[in-house]
Amino acid sequence: MLLSTDQHHVKVHRKSYSSINALIGKGFFVPVAKDDTIKGICPTATYRLQDKADIALLNDRTLTINGAPVNGCYAHVPSPAHNALVAGSPTYTAYPGLDQLLTSARTPTTYPDYLTALINEIVKEGAQPTRAAPMTTPSQQFRAQWLPDQTLLHLTAGGDYYCTLSFDVRFTRVSRVATPCAVGLDVGLSPIAALHYDDGRPQVFAATPLVRPDMQTLSCKGQALLDDITYASGRQDAEQVVRHLVYSASEVFAEHLRLGDMHRRYVFTSRDRALQDFHQSWLPQYLWAAKIPFFRVASGYTSTECPKCRHTSPNNRCRDHFRCQQCGFGGDAHLVAASNILRRGRRGKRR
Structure with a gap:
């Protein structure tokens, strides 16, 4: 079994910037030195989540930190990471029937009007508590564990915030071609x-x-x-x-x-x-x-x-x-x- 640490960046929605600034002001995020290992972002300031902070995924678009909503597209990570986020969030909710909905959307014979009705029906029913991440691909080889205490916030020169989520990823080889x-x-x-x-x-x-x-x-x-x-x-x-x-x-x-x-x-x-x-x-x-x-x-x-x-x-x-x-x-x-x-x-x- 091989172990590595993965990091994935999620852009925070602007409507959550006031929440972030309040969390920084209360000391739940503290400044850290620039980390050159973080790829894809050029921040002017980086903050690390304090151990005392309470963090959980409420739904695929809301991460709560000490009760404050930090909005972003948190489902926009690989399947093992999304599964780990949901597994570490007892308050997570999602719309029921999303796996079947994705299958219908990927089926060429599905009528667009039928898909529209299905989406409207699911939204009307509302989100429900679940411990399984929807619309992800199960993997026998890659297993991830969320590391909440390694959550980072980055402020860019343009005034945008990015949230970095970290995961321990364990790889177990299931099969391999004879001559790679x-x-x-x-x-x-x-x-x-x-x-x-x-x-x-x-x-x-x-x-x-x-x-x-x-x-x-x-x-x-x-x-x-x-x-x-x-x-x-x-x-x-x-x-x-x-x-x-x-x-x-x-x-x-x-x-x-x-x-x-x-x-x-x-x-x-x-x-x-x-x-x-x-x-x-x-x-x-x-x-x-x-x-x-x-x-x-x-x-x-x-x-x-x-x-x-x-x-x-x-x-x-x-x-x-x-x-x-x-x-x-x-x-x-x-x-x-x-x-x-x-x-x-x-x-x-x-x-």
């Missing part, structure tokens, strides 16, 4: 992941289509629930990629992408935010827990460079198709990118 291989990983929206192994094997993971009801037919609570369903669907797809990599990869190479490098659509919907979280945060932490080496390689031109003759041109790619204008090599543009990522990673390690 190095793999190049290209991430996106369609497909969400293309893999190229160093033995030449390709693997592509497509996003599950979602039935989308008209937002105008839903109440505010219904729209928030649909947002959670959409994120949970993206999480399921992303965690399928993780399971495959843990089973078959000896080391993983992916592009070093910043949000500014990504198309706006990549972070436009909840599903896309889940895939973004997967690439930027969950993937390296999952692989670290499984002791699978993970490396970032330089981004740029991965899908327009020919893996055969190295000729690079924007004309080599047309949407999802690749055709080298110099040597005629053709293939799937996403798999070409994964192949180039793998080559760059292996070349970088030899230097």
Whole structure:
């Protein structure tokens, strides 16, 4: 069994800033030195929760600290972490029937009007106490335990607060391919992941289509629930990629992408935010827990460079198709990118 510590950041809603300032003023959060191990946030100030503070998850959008609500999307974490949050929160409530609702949303034959009626009915029924995290994927390999005393708050230069939740993650290997291989990983929206192994094997993971009801037919609570369903669907797809990599990869190479490098659509919907979280945060932490080496390689031109003759041109790619204008090599543009990522990673390690 392998043990590691994962950290996940949740942006706090502005309406909770007064609560946070009051908690800091009362000494429930105390300033700490800048922690360079915290990735993805550049805070001007960081605060750690005091041991005497009482903290629990009330629902997927409300964390209570000494009775003060701190609102954010706390379900926007991997399944093991969400399960751990719920297990450590005896006051947690959720709408009943969410797992069946997610299944319906991921079933192409479901009518949008039926999904709308189902969402409205669930919201009308109201949240109920439960000890099981809804819309998560059970894992036999990854088990998390919430560490409430390691909760952090970060204040950014823009005046925003982020909450960092910490977890002990235990990894127990269930199965493993006989000969694991190095793999190049290209991430996106369609497909969400293309893999190229160093033995030449390709693997592509497509996003599950979602039935989308008209937002105008839903109440505010219904729209928030649909947002959670959409994120949970993206999480399921992303965690399928993780399971495959843990089973078959000896080391993983992916592009070093910043949000500014990504198309706006990549972070436009909840599903896309889940895939973004997967690439930027969950993937390296999952692989670290499984002791699978993970490396970032330089981004740029991965899908327009020919893996055969190295000729690079924007004309080599047309949407999802690749055709080298110099040597005629053709293939799937996403798999070409994964192949180039793998080559760059292996070349970088030899230097």
